Amino acid sequence: MADHRVLLISAPIGAGHIRAAQSVSQMLKVNHSCHTELCNIFDLFHPAIGQTILKAYLKILNIFPQAYGTMYGWGNQSRLALIGREWVSQVLAGRMLDYINKFQPSVIVCTHATPAGLVAWLKKKGLIRVPAAAIITDFVVHRLWVYPEFEHYFVAHPAMAEYLSQNGILPQSIVVTGIPVSDSFIQPIDKYQVLGKLNLRPDRKTILIMGGGAGVLPMDEILKLCAQIDRPLQIVAVAGKNQSLYRRLIQLGSVIRHPVRVFSYVDNVHELMSIADLLISKPGGMSTSEALSMGVPLVIYRPIPGQEEANTCYLLNNGAALRADSLSELQNILVRLFEDNSDFTTLRQRAALLGRPHAATDIADFIAKNYFKA
Template sequence: MANQRVLFISAPIGAGHIRAAQSVSQLLQLNYNCHTELCNIFDFCHPVFGQTILTGYLKILDIFPQAYGAMYGWGNRSRLALLGRELVSQIFARRMVDYINKFQPSVIVCTHATPAGLVAWLKKKGLIKVPAVAIITDFVVHSLWVYPELEHYFVAHSAMAEDLSKNGILPQSIAVTGIPISDSFFQPCDKYQILDKLSLSPERKTILIMGGGAGVLPMGEILELCAQIDRPLQIVAITGKNQSLYRSLIQLGLVIRHPVRVFSYIDNVHELMSIADLLISKPGGMSSSEALALGVPLVIYRPIPGQEEANSRYLLNSGAALRADSLSELQNILIALFDDYDGFTTLRRQAVLLGRPFAAKNIVDFIAKYYFKA
């Protein structure tokens, strides 16, 4: 199978889509010695256009998240949105044809709805005949993911499979695998060694705060809130690429009563999650799946309307997460958990039950079985 070629197409709108592609790509190379290549939809347009779209997206999330939620809901229901999808596909999909034909993949893997639509349009028009599959990286199916031209879908849980079936996707074309994460999240870590390396104590509860790749969580305010809690705790914060936030948290950590460790963009998130007793974050599909794989309960802070809201419902209904819509709510949740050992234990147990650490391997083996020639 060494001559197999797999093309991944994603979008840099949220780090999870790219990380899902990377986790599957790395396992394909390791387990099947095939050639993989990762690209994103902005590779097929002018760099300024792509950067403008990304900047606008982050601005909307920061300033007016309700607008994003309204667009998400509209896109899930409106016939006009489906027509718009067709128009976008016509404009951009043709630019992908030469790239795909030159690479000659055995299969195309899409980890974002937009490239899934572009590839489906090319297949519908007969411009490519390459098999294509989609990996949905949230706990909900949006209608912009639904394309009968795609050969297979990989989803997080069985209710998503039912939703796809109701929207015309054949049941035999859907595999319930979980959201693929890096294999580092199921490699054994020495918790005490990591704590010692960070000069943290195993006697304190460790709270991990993650703001996403763009640092969109009000982490400074959350850190100050944690400082007011009179319990034995310590805090680890990851700010992503937000350097100004990183610098401000470093300064804040110097005056807080509890031990604080601050990191920017890192590649050992699995180590920091492995020492966490609790994660405060946004409910992204990828970061949530990573936490669940390690049995780390999640406190969701003010989910953005749209897929974050839908992800929250799934995690809350499954008993693996709690939700806070204000700083005072968050403080009450943290104090209650510190005073309730059974509450912590129940959340962790549910997180472990929900976790699917081997999702990437299951997807890789499926792709090899159905799309690789002997």
């Protein structure tokens, strides 16, 4: 068998980009027996550079999210942003070139726009001739994703394909697959076994609250709000790596009247989503795709301008989510949902219709068919 080698390059700015790369890598290994390697672009540079970028990103999201939205919009419209992109790529591409030459991939797959820019620059300058593909992990395309040097793009829905084709990408190079999620989200799960493991009851509605690890989602305030709902419900809250938030949620969970289970970082999101009747979260492309794959309806809380706002519009337009821009709006939504069970059913059905649980398999199959020579 030929030695097929796939280099997947991502960045840890939001966990979804890396999870998408991991999902496709798994399917390539399992279904096509090829050698894959996951590269975190921050690992190619001095550790201080990556840490500084990540800390600045999280601080902006936490303290002044509107600033992020402004930068996102500027990057989508300004000619200066394209010049800046070119300069950054030129400065940073050297180390990536060394890495690529050492690994000798059959194809490069990027799941974040920054490494995509470096790979495109290397291809444009003729420094590498390796075919490259991009997986966009949101429900919108930012202009800084657009590189005619890429052989293929994998996108979530047809409107994204239309945007790319209007911006110089050949239509035959664009494949609508959905956003790739882990194989664990399509495996059968015994909901009652998970409920039993968590000491929760099957006759209560379960609310899952996620997305507060970066401190942007006020999970403690949302938990207090849920405590006021006079219906039989139970709550699962995931604080991520935010230990301060985790301790506050534990303390709150011990005094409210509904059963509460609090977790820090977890690797069984698929199990938690299997028991969830409703997810309250931020609209990240990956977490949203995971929820849709399992038919879990969403309530989106205060999306940040930029891709979160665009993701929200996509979900709302397709009837798979509801939106709350304040705690009072969130309370009204929850009260209304618990008063009319048919709303839960409608949301769940529409979420399931949008789900693309086999996207990782479809992408891996396409890569194997188009880039692996016998």
